[in-house]
Amino acid sequence: MRQAHTVAQVRATEEPLIAAGVPLMARASTALAVEVTRRLSPVYGARVVLLVGTGNNGADALYAGAQLARRGAAVVAVLAGDPVPHALEALLREGGRIGTPEALTGAEVVLDGLVGTGASGPLRQGAAELVALVREGLVVAVDVPSGVDADSGAVSPGALRADVTVTFGSLKPGLLIAREHVGDLVLVDIGLELPPADIEVLEDADVPALLRHPRASDDKYRRGVVGVVAGSATYSGAAVLSVGGALVAGAGMVRYVGGVEAVRVRWPEAVVSATVAETGRVQSWVLGPGLGLDRLEVLVDVLDRPEPVVVDADALTVCAEHPYLLQRREGSTVLTPHDREYARFGPPVGEDRIAAARGLAERLGVHVLLKGDATVLATPDGRVRVNTTGSPYLASAGSGDVLAGALGALLAQGLEPLDAMSVGAYLHGLAGDRARAGAGALVEVWPSVVRSLGG
Secondary structure, eight states: OEEEOOHHHHHHHHHHHHHTTOOHHHHHHHHHHHHHHHHOSOOTTOEEEEEEOSSHHHHHHHHHHHHHHHTTOEEEEEESSOOOHHHHHHHHHTTOEEOOGGGGTTOSEEEEESSOTTOOSSOOHHHHHHHHTOOSSEEEEESSOTTBOTTTOOBOTTOOOOSEEEEESSBOHHHHHOHHHHOEEEEEOOSOOOOOOSEEEOOTTHHHHHSOOOOTTOOTTTTOEEEEEOOOSSOHHHHHHHHHHHHHTTOSEEEEESOOHHHHHHOTTSEEESSGGGOOOOSEEEEOTTOOSSOHHHHHHHHTSSSOEEEOTHHHHHHHHOTHHHHTOOSOEEEOOOHHHHHTTSSOOOSOHHHHHHHHHHHHTOEEEEOSSSOEEEOTTSOEEEOOOOOGGGOSTTHHHHHHHHHHHHHHTTOOHHHHHHHHHHHHHHHHHHHOSOHHHHHHHHHHHHHHTTO
16 A cells, blocks of 8 residues: 655655755656656657756756756757756756757657646746647656646646656655546655655555455355445436445345335345345445435434444435434444535535545544545545546446445445445446446446456
8 A cells, every 4th residue: 555645744854865965856867767768769869858947846857858868869958947057957968958849849758847746826827838838749747747736636727737747755645636637657766764644545456455355154144234225216226236236345145225126136135125124134334326315214214323334325415414414423434425415515625635525524523435536535533545546437327326335345344444445446446447338337347356456
């Protein structure tokens, strides 16, 4: 599992090292040049344009450009302000030159060193004009794409869209959020010993380590029993998909509460009950997909129980109107809003998705899975994970119902809420990318995704 550190945390670690003469810039620029070299074939004769600002990121670009020029690349620096003098001198010594914005025409590689990680808000006019001219070549951002806030991921109008972002020392939270502008994210170790961070990112190897695997001594109860309260005459498919999500995510049994006959047909292994009180033993609940907004009584029945509850879809809308239903709970609660559902609980998400998820979790004492291109997972005590799997194919009806069911299964198997949200979101994202179809396809490919990770 990787960690993401704020700009302030990284700078606080860098400053004493720089004062002691540790060559952090040399390490960063060398790694940057190596990454560009890896993606260029050949380097000799390649046209490389550096967009250079006044700060350290501009210097990194210049030093990397000097190394590329030494290997025979035709390197041109386009300056937006006064660069770091010794970095520019290094480029010129190796045969690089200073050019005009017209140099961007025909560039094979563009290195974006206009602004650094400390920048926020709109780009200045000169930088914005240069970014607008970037239309061809491999675009490599130095530490952070110009116009992207490294801490929040807020994207300014006209921000640069990179194909690759090479970041130094640690991942930055905003780079995990602004995925469309970041492109491939490459982390370079420059020797920083950073403190523990409260923002984390799962990797493939983390998933099988967190999953509960079936044991020889298991029975259906030890594997986890999920209660699903979902579906209505209008949205019968939500019940089918939620139950399916729970089953393919490993639940030993699903107890379905509702009147959707299609659940019996599609999932004959599900046990159907008429009411919450009649369900028997349950270790977690999935509440809300396709349920309708007039079922307050059944919501209260579930939320008053001690087991963990996943609150999704229509149940989110009702709970936003009656937040005391959440605040008085003793068991764990996982909310799964997208941005519009989030806004029903108060202010809209805004530009800082991490702060938004964290704020709602702390305010209501719940766990929050804020859906989006980069799904943000937050706990009541301020811990955050950002999910980096997924694709636009997940933006389809019923996708969230499958995720809700899977979360219920993971909670029933005994995973802590943050781990359940992390694993569920990660697998859901991979399944969406593999299925590239409707929500039903997510259910079909889920087991193969788990197997591909060694789970």
